[in-house]
Amino acid sequence: MVLIAPSILAADFGRLREEVAALEKAGADLLHCDVMDGQYVPNLTFGPAVLKSIRPYTKLDFDVHLMVQNPDKMLAWFADAGADILTVHAEACPHLDRTLAEIKSLGLRAGVSLNPSTPEKVLTYVLDKVDQILVMTVNPGFGGQNFIPAQLNKIARVKEMTKGRHIKIEVDGGINPLTAAECTAAGADILVAGTAVFAGKDYKKNIEALR
Ligand code: DX5
Numbered sequence: 433m434v435l436i437a438p439s440i441l442a443a444d445f446g447r448l449r450e451e452v453a454a455l456e457k458a459g460a461d462l463l464h465c466d467v468m469d470g471q472y473v474p475n476l477t478f479g480p481a482v483l484k485s486i487r488p489y490t491k492l493d494f495d496v497h498l499m500v501q502n503p504d505k506m507l508a509w510f511a512d513a514g515a516d517i518l519t520v521h522a523e524a525c526p527h528l529d530r531t532l533a534e535i536k537s538l539g540l541r542a543g544v545s546l547n548p549s550t551p552e553k554v555l556t557y558v559l560d561k562v563d564q565i566l567v568m569t570v571n572p573g574f575g576g577q578n579f580i581p582a583q584l585n586k587i588a589r590v591k592e593m594t595k596g597r598h599i600k601i602e603v604d605g606g607i608n609p610l611t612a613a614e615c616t617a618a619g620a621d622i623l624v625a626g627t628a629v630f631a632g633k634d635y636k637k638n639i640e641a642l643r
């Protein structure tokens with residue numbers, strides 16, 4: 433069954449505690465946390481202090497997506513804040529193998545994210561250290577962008593290269609009921625969605641529509 437990971441980027445930050453509880457009640461499987469540093473991507477969101485402050489209000493795993501220039505120096509901060517999965521961008525890691533080993537040594541699940549223009553072959557020699565692969569279906573930085581259809585091929589190729597391994601394939605950006613169906617058909621296991629989950633008041637209905 434496909435897992436739904438609402439992105440709190442689209443939540444009301446003034447009511448984050450209530451929003452997180454509402455997502456859990458609505459049937460979310462993971463909480464996707466978009467960390468942006470204003471350097472790697474042209475937007476700035478939140479850091480470990482904010483995640484730590486909402487950690488007591490949900491049992492959902494924190495799926496932390498680090499869109500930052502230098503993730504290495506921040507891994508321990510987010511482990512301490514209660515992250516369960518730490519995903520770094522392959523493009524931001526000159527020593528990706530070392531970064532993934534560091535995430536594992538902190539006792540967390542390790543993810544690698546690929547921008548739309550990045551070929552999946554960068555993963556070839558790190559597959560044994562990866563729990564999750566995040567295929568970006570928009571250019572990272574903002575919610576509410578249009579899905580990039582060319583990424584469907586990448587999802588299928590990643591599916592092929594991870595055959596026989598316990599690696600989850602996650603997609604992020606422009607996911608709505610239509611693109612969700614295309615992504616799961618191509619092999620996606622986890623769907624991240626901001627706009628599509630937070631539209632209107634009925635998070636449960638929105639999550640069910642994605643499933
Ligand atoms: C984009 C973020 C996404 C974003 C998705 O850089 O990584 O997680 O919140 O938002 P939607 O679902 O609105 O495209």
Ligand code: ZN
Pocket residue numbers: 439464465466497604624
């Ligand atoms: Zn994300």
